Every structure is written in C-alpha cells, then in structure tokens.
Amino acid sequence: MAVAGAQPRVAWASFAEESRGRIHPESEGGGRSAFRRDADRIIHSSAFRRLAYKTQVFSYHEGDHYRTRLTHTLEVVQVARSLARALGLDEDLAEALALSHDLGHPPFAHAGERVLDVCMAAYGGFDHNAQSLRVVTRLENRYPLFDGLNLSWETHEGIVKHNGPLEGPLPHAIEVHAERQDLWLWSWASAEAQVAAISDDIAYDVHDLDDGLRAGLFDLDEFSGLPLVGDIIADIRRAFPAMDRARFTHEIGRRMITALIEDVVAETRRRATLAAPASADEVRRLNGALVGFSAALAEAERAIKAFLFPRMYRHPRVMQEMNAAGEVVRDLFHRYMEDTAALPEEWRASVANRTEAARARRIADFIAGQTDRYALAEHARLFDSVPELR
Known part of the structure; x- marks a missing residue:
C-alpha cells in the first residue's frame, strides 16, 4: 500500500483546543496552537542545541557523517510527522514529542546514562526519559x-509515558513532578506519543545500520539474510545491478523507512477499527498500544535489533570507546561531589547548603547537560590524564 498525504483528523487524535493546559496558564493566541508552541519552545531551548555534540553511537570526533543525538532526533521528527499526517493525528504534538524525547540524555550515549545511574544509585538513580521531563x-x-518551558499537559504526558504506562517505583524526576501534575501514569499515552516512540525505533533501526556500514563494523552481505532487509537488498540488486555502494546503502534505508511507515499505518488503522476509540482519552484507556507494527514486521524489527546489539552496540571498538567515556562521567561526578569548588560558579552556588541527595541531583543535572566535548574539556581541566576515546 502507499501512504496517502494528510488525512482528515480522526476522532482519537489529540486536539490542541481541548488540551488540559499548562501548569502556569498562558494565552494561546498569536496564530499558533498550543502544541505548535510547545514544539517551537523545544527547538529554541539550549538543551536541544546541545544535542548536536552528544553521541548517538559514535563520538563526534569519529567523523562528520555519523549521526549525532541531534541528527537522530531530526530523523525521528521526520518519521513522526509522516506517520501523524497519514493517520490523521496532530502533527505538531507528534513533532514536539519527537523533538523532546532525548533532551535528557547525558554525554556519551547510553554509556554515559548507565554510569550516571550507578553514580546516582543512592540518590534515586538516573533515567534519561525522566531527565527530559526535568529539563x-x-x-x-x-x-x-x-x-x-511550561509545555502542555499532553507534551509532558508523552515525554513521560511514550513507551507505555509506568508501574512500580518511579524515576526520581517523575515522582517529584507527579506531586505537581497528574499525568495519568497508569494509562497509555496519546496516539501522537506512541507515534513518536515507534518513530524512534524506526530511525534507530535504519540509521544505525547505515552508520555501522559506514564505520566498517559489518558488510552488506552480513545482514542480507535478515527479514525485510534481505528482501530489500535482493530487490535493489535485481533492479540496479551496477549501483555504487553509497547509493545502494542509501536506497536500503529509504526503502526500509517506507516499508516500516506503511506497515505502522496499516496496522494502526486495523487496531483502531477493532478498538473504535472515540477520543484521545479512550486511546489512553485501551489495554495495549494502538500504534504498532504488524506481527510480521515486529518480528523483522526485533531481528534487526538482535543483529545490531552484538555487531554494533557491543562491538569491541564501540565498547572500548564507551568504557573510556564512562570513566569520564564517573570521574566528573565523584570530583564534583567531593569538591564543589570544582563546579562552575553558577552551579557551585546552586548546590550550596543542600543535602547530599539534593547536591547529587544538581550535579547529575550539570553532567547530563554536558556535551561530549565539554565533558572531555572538564575532565582535562580537573585531572592529569584524560581517557583515550579512540
């Protein structure tokens, strides 16, 4: 099937004029909807700009052609807007959620998050989704x-629960925020939030394969047996037997994105027909996700992730660099905790006269906001040696 252009708004979409509002009431005039205003505020935030120098998989010094946390986010936005448009959802809310989904990531990708979570274990832990809400x-x-940024209720909700309802102990930032605002943590999020979440998966799957190929971690023939990818490779070879490698690789990604988007649109429409939600709140109250892959494509998507995990995310070259990067985060956290005079002046003032737990949380805020290159510069300033990231 081909995904059509913009569709009439479905009954189970989010409607900005029906938003539950902001914590601090504001006039929503000026020709922009509440959700458009949210997206614009995120784009203009300093946290969003810093994503340009935060690692996706490969650190910035590896080369200019690899994804950064910012370029990954923009690719998620593109997929999310395409899905929202085809499904008749609110594109601005889907964009706002895609733009904000990685704002809380610390430097050095998931390695930085893992180390910061260990450092914060005695103080409530660290979770990048919760940190995005804190940002x-x-x-x-x-x-x-x-x-x-005083964003809309629906944007806060989507940041917190785009991966589903929250059960059990809550991450610190979410637990604290829940005292100010009821985000229905027990329910699913809006369809737009679910679109942002699955768009993140699509972007990861397609572009990490591309970056892994570019880095030489594996070759085309090594994943030609994967479901979906293998069929696409075979189709391209039949149609363009003499195509150069660069164009071939791009064509794989283009066709993968198209296939995954078309599948999500068809499957979500199928589920919506069966569940027949009449409002966004009815989507929240369903027993499962409304937006998703078909069973066949879900299996293919799991196979892609299963391939990437050992061959890319746990590749010795990547692990060596990320282990060294983790040392940078660990060293900075302990140094700041032991000697708050090592913090920049404005941050030093913010931890004065605080409890140990509150001081640790502010230090985690400071580190999480750092870019890769700033963290390395801080480490070089405070220590005699800097771990080698190559």
Whole structure:
C-alpha cells in the first residue's frame, strides 16, 4: 500500500483546543496552537542545541557523517510527522514529542546514562526519559514567571509515558513532578506519543545500520539474510545491478523507512477499527498500544535489533570507546561531589547548603547537560590524564 498525504483528523487524535493546559496558564493566541508552541519552545531551548555534540553511537570526533543525538532526533521528527499526517493525528504534538524525547540524555550515549545511574544509585538513580521531563519543567530557565518551558499537559504526558504506562517505583524526576501534575501514569499515552516512540525505533533501526556500514563494523552481505532487509537488498540488486555502494546503502534505508511507515499505518488503522476509540482519552484507556507494527514486521524489527546489539552496540571498538567515556562521567561526578569548588560558579552556588541527595541531583543535572566535548574539556581541566576515546 502507499501512504496517502494528510488525512482528515480522526476522532482519537489529540486536539490542541481541548488540551488540559499548562501548569502556569498562558494565552494561546498569536496564530499558533498550543502544541505548535510547545514544539517551537523545544527547538529554541539550549538543551536541544546541545544535542548536536552528544553521541548517538559514535563520538563526534569519529567523523562528520555519523549521526549525532541531534541528527537522530531530526530523523525521528521526520518519521513522526509522516506517520501523524497519514493517520490523521496532530502533527505538531507528534513533532514536539519527537523533538523532546532525548533532551535528557547525558554525554556519551547510553554509556554515559548507565554510569550516571550507578553514580546516582543512592540518590534515586538516573533515567534519561525522566531527565527530559526535568529539563522541560525545571532546568530550562528562559521565562520571567516560571522555570522550565511550561509545555502542555499532553507534551509532558508523552515525554513521560511514550513507551507505555509506568508501574512500580518511579524515576526520581517523575515522582517529584507527579506531586505537581497528574499525568495519568497508569494509562497509555496519546496516539501522537506512541507515534513518536515507534518513530524512534524506526530511525534507530535504519540509521544505525547505515552508520555501522559506514564505520566498517559489518558488510552488506552480513545482514542480507535478515527479514525485510534481505528482501530489500535482493530487490535493489535485481533492479540496479551496477549501483555504487553509497547509493545502494542509501536506497536500503529509504526503502526500509517506507516499508516500516506503511506497515505502522496499516496496522494502526486495523487496531483502531477493532478498538473504535472515540477520543484521545479512550486511546489512553485501551489495554495495549494502538500504534504498532504488524506481527510480521515486529518480528523483522526485533531481528534487526538482535543483529545490531552484538555487531554494533557491543562491538569491541564501540565498547572500548564507551568504557573510556564512562570513566569520564564517573570521574566528573565523584570530583564534583567531593569538591564543589570544582563546579562552575553558577552551579557551585546552586548546590550550596543542600543535602547530599539534593547536591547529587544538581550535579547529575550539570553532567547530563554536558556535551561530549565539554565533558572531555572538564575532565582535562580537573585531572592529569584524560581517557583515550579512540
């Protein structure tokens, strides 16, 4: 099937005019919807700009052609808007959620997050999704009357629960925020939030294969047996037997994105027909996700992830670099905790006269906001030796 263009808004979409509003009430005039305003505020935030120098898989010094956390985010936005348009959902809300989904990531990708979580184990732990909420509700200080970006309820909800309902112990930032705002943590999120989540998976699957090929971690023939990917490779070879490698690789990614988007659209429409939700809140109250892959494509997507995990994310070259990067995060955290005078002046003032746990949380905020190159510069300033990331 071909995915059509913009569709009429479905009954189970989110409607900006029906938003549950903001923590601090504001006028929503000026020709922009509440959700468009949310997306724009995120784009203009300093946390969003810093994503340009945060690792996706390969550190920035590896080369200019690999994805950064920012370029990955923009690719997620593109997929999310395409899905939202085809399904008749609110594109601005889907974009806002795609833009914000990685704001809380610390430097050095998941290695930095793992180490920071260990460092914070005695103080409530660290979770990048929860940190994204903390960024937009507390850490971005741009307005005279409130901290944070004062985003809509629906955007806060989607940041917190785009992967599904939250059960069990809550991450620290979410637990604290829940005292101020009820985000229905027990329910599924809006269809737009679910679109943002599955768009993240699509972008990861397609572009990590591309970056892994570019880095020489594996070759085309090594994943030609994967479901979906193998069929696409065979089709391209039949149609363009003499195509050069660069174009061939790009064509694989293009066809994968198309196939995955078309599958999500068809499967989501099928589920919506069966469940017949009449509003966004009815989507929230369903027993499972409304947006998803078909069974066949879900199996193919799992196979792609199963291939990438050992061959890319746990490749010795990547692991060596990420282990060294983890040392940088660990060293910085302990140094700042032991000697707050090592912090920049504005951050030093923010930890004065705080409990140990509150001081640790502010230090985690500082480290999580650092780019890869800033963290390395801080390490070089504070220590005699810097771990080699090559």
